[in-house]
Amino acid sequence: MKLATLSAINTERAARRPVIVVTDIGNGEQRLVRAADIARDPLHIELERHLRMGKSSVIEVEGRELFLNVYAPTAKLVIIGAVHISQALAPLARSLGYDVTVVDPRSAFASPERFPDVRLIAEWPDVALPPLNIDHYTAFVAVTHDPKIDDPALLHALERDCFYIGALGSRNTHGQRAVRLRAEGVSEASIERIHAPIGLEIGAISPSEIAVAIMAEITAQLRLPKASTA
Amino acid sequence: MLDRDEDILKAAESWAEVDKGVALATVIETWGSAPRPAGSNLVVNEDGTFLGSVSGGCVEGAVVTEALDVISSGAPRMLEFGVADETAWTVGLSCGGRIRVFVEKVV
Structure with a gap:
């Protein structure tokens, strides 16, 4: 994980804004999706579902294993x-x-x-x-x-x-x-x-x-x- | 609860900021009665100091050892623990669950 990604997670969490980190398990590639950007993300259906459930899990997209890690604020x-x-x-x-x-x-x-x-x-x-x-x-x-x-x-x-x-x-x-x-x-x-x-x-x-x-x-x-x- | 996870990631960030080698271990999948859900983090620095939990204590020692390797090699690693495999009998999950843990270096 890039330090910038880690810092962004911490910033969003401190502001009580949800964030999801998408990791391609195969190659370690990673990106961070802020709550405000979910709607226009190609994975928005899965991202929205995971955020709503407050649940992190592995999904398969076009033969790749992606881990969606949801960081939702404490209600x-x-x-x-x-x-x-x-x-x-x-x-x-x-x-x-x-x-x-x-x-x-x-x-x-x-x-x-x-x-x-x-x-x-x-x-x-x-x-x-x-x-x-x-x-x-x-x-x-x-x-x-x-x-x-x-x-x-x-x-x-x-x-x-x-x-x-x-x-x-x-x-x-x-x-x-x-x-x-x-x-x-x-x-x-x-x-x-x-x-x-x-x-x-x-x-x-x-x-x-x-x-x-x-x-x-x-x-x-x-x-x-x-x-x-x- | 969740606030504690936040402290864990903050600790990782502050370690990385002073150029300490840091690895982040994350539970990505669980089967059966695993004690910590997917998304749970454990962070380790190059001194072997760690915070957080991926299994409530059962396999933390092994994860920390692997994390130290990841810090020196820089290559991410996938770990699996469960009662079904050889390693698990030594460090294993007493609950009978199985977990997959992704370990990556903070760069």
């Missing part, structure tokens, strides 16, 4: 609300490899006793969220049930490119939320991005089951091809 999960569901959601998300942050201005909720080993920010969303640099590799869930906290958080997330946004509440609750967000100037297309009621429909009742439903929905959004996740 982040930002949870608004240090509530009961979040106590189940945070460890589950961590076990799935997410870098988890919980935000709740109510310090009685956002306490280390309730959330051992989780990054906690006991601030309002307008203070807590900008430094988190929410990007495409971020899943964002608002579960406080309190519009004073959830709404400004969702407004922030909708301005970003996060791959998943979910909000707790029934259809009725979400309908009222949509009215409030529209009043704030949010477009219909943006409101459509919010998964609500949150989570896959698996009949979840307990906080742990709801956490499973949420992580299942987030996983589907991350891994399934775009066309089938509508």
Whole structure:
């Protein structure tokens, strides 16, 4: 590997941009494909699939063995609300490899006793969220049930490119939320991005089951091809 | 987790920048219950210092030895480890898996 390639991998990773290194195993030839260049690459179908799955593997192209090594950023999960569901959601998300942050201005909720080993920010969303640099590799869930906290958080997330946004509440609750967000100037297309009621429909009742439903929905959004996740 | 892999590659870059010989070993294929997935890296410098893992400890010693050869020869090398071959019985993967590791020099 050329030192320039290694440096480029490190630069892209530090910026949380995915990169794929394509190595011809037969002759050692190597090239680096940045995320922004995948669409116009001759191997774009394979590259896109590998990136979506976060999976590195050997493929055969015209009799040559090519190793596609995917360097994808660690996915982040930002949870608004240090509530009961979040106590189940945070460890589950961590076990799935997410870098988890919980935000709740109510310090009685956002306490280390309730959330051992989780990054906690006991601030309002307008203070807590900008430094988190929410990007495409971020899943964002608002579960406080309190519009004073959830709404400004969702407004922030909708301005970003996060791959998943979910909000707790029934259809009725979400309908009222949509009215409030529209009043704030949010477009219909943006409101459509919010998964609500949150989570896959698996009949979840307990906080742990709801956490499973949420992580299942987030996983589907991350891994399934775009066309089938509508 | 993944952050650690990033540190590994950063270490490789910083070694190479001060003109230390560096090799990069990458798991490119796994069969059965291999402990580390394809894409996992191990980096070695000419002093034999290494970071990262290709097998969770089972074959690292052999990979480091091969990597030192790659650093001196400059030619990439493909290694295979598994319970089915002779080498594996000595250094082998206790889990019963098989892995293919590509070792290349950073130039």
